Amino acid sequence: MGKFMKPGKVVLVLAGCYSGCKAIMVKNIDDGTSDRPYSHALVAGIDCYPRKLTAAMGKKKIAKRSKIKSFVKVYNHSHLMPTRYSVDIPLDKTVINKGVFRGPALKHKTQQEAKVEFEERYKTGKNKWFFQKLWF
Amino acid sequence: FIAWLLKKMKKSLVSINSRLQLIMKSGKYVLGYKQTLKVIRQGKVKLVMLANNCPTLRKSKIGYCAMLAKTGVRYYSGNNIELDTVCRKYCRVCDSDIIRSMPDRLVKSK
Numbered sequence: 001m002g003k004f005m006k007p008g009k010v011v012l013v014l015a016g017c018y019s020g021c022k023a024i025m026v027k028n029i030d031d032g033t034s035d036r037p038y039s040h041a042l043v044a045g046i047d048c049y050p051r052k053l054t055a056a057m058g059k060k061k062i063a064k065r066s067k068i069k070s071f072v073k074v075y076n077h078s079h080l081m082p083t084r085y086s087v088d089i090p091l092d093k094t095v096i097n098k099g100v101f102r103g104p105a106l107k108h109k110t111q112q113e114a115k116v117e118f119e120e121r122y123k124t125g126k127n128k129w130f131f132q133k134l135w136f
Numbered sequence: 137f138i139a140w141l142l143k144k145m146k147k148s149l150v151s152i153n154s155r156l157q158l159i160m161k162s163g164k165y166v167l168g169y170k171q172t173l174k175v176i177r178q179g180k181v182k183l184v185m186l187a188n189n190c191p192t193l194r195k196s197k198i199g200y201c202a203m204l205a206k207t208g209v210r211y212y213s214g215n216n217i218e219l220d221t222v223c224r225k226y227c228r229v230c231d232s233d234i235i236r237s238m239p240d241r242l243v244k245s246k
Contacts, residue, residue: 003179004204030178039177077177078170081197082204 005030005077008086010130011043015079018071020134021045023080024087026072026096039077042098044091044114047071049133050122068122068131070114072096072107087127089117156185169194176201184209 005028013021023045030039048069053062092113100110122131159165166175175181176198184202186195186209202209 005177078174082177082201084204 003030004082005039005041006086008088010083010085010087011041011045012081012083012134013043013045013073013075013079014081016073016075018045018047018073020136021047021071022130022134023071023073024089024091024130026091026093027098036074036076040074041077041080042072042074042096043080044070044072044096046118046131050119050131066119066122068115068118070111070118072100072110072114074098074101085127085129087121087130089121091117169198172198173201176205176207179205181205181207183207186210 005025007025007028009025011023011025013019013023023043025041026044027042028039029036029041032038032040046068048067050068051065053065057065095113096110100106118131121127166172166181172181172184176184181202184198184207186198190198199209
């Protein structure tokens with residue numbers, strides 16, 4: 001009835017080394033391409049969540065504990081669990097795209113870009129759920 | 137009173153059964169957990185039917201995805217074995233996802 005796998009949606013990763021991590025769909029390919037003949041999506045997610053902060057911590061400590069490690073990956077839809085949340089971070093599509101996986105330097109650069117965007121959003125205090133570690 | 141209630145339930149079950157058989161014959165449907173999820177994700181589903189002995193985790197997952205896709209979920213009052221005999225397949229059907237290609241007739245009569 002309604003398609004809900006759309007860019008901007010928060011998604012849980014179910015398989016692979018980032019399983020249990022929350023990610024945002026950047027680009028969605030429903031019908032598949034020749035080298036991936038299944039519906040898949042490019043997601044940018046959080047590998048290491050920012051740590052818990054308390055009022056008693058000093059500025060330096062807070063800065064250290066607010067660090068986010070991100071990842072960018074292409075996943076089959078069946079390895080993602082969609083949620084009802086969505087986050088509208090303007091992830092730059094020219095930087096984060098599927099061509100990124102050709103080389104490690106390019107991939108690293110993309111992950112840096114995602115990391116910067118995520119940290120900015122985390123500091124504003126919006127979309128709290130996305131930056132919380134999933135407990136299971 | 138209880139006898140009447142049972143009879144009423146039985147009657148509704150019978151009518152669901154006949155609807156399901158109609159869909160099996162002439163509608164579009166998909167059976168099974170994995171395929172159901174796949175089709176829900178694509179947004180092509182009008183209704184999902186789940187057997188009553190579907191494991192709760194699975195039931196929740198399908199329910200959640202269906203909620204996201206704004207699809208209805210119906211709980212069949214029978215077992216998966218019964219669901220299978222209704223669908224006339226020779227295997228157990230735990231959750232059948234039925235895509236109705238003839239929505240008007242079926243939905244109206246429900």
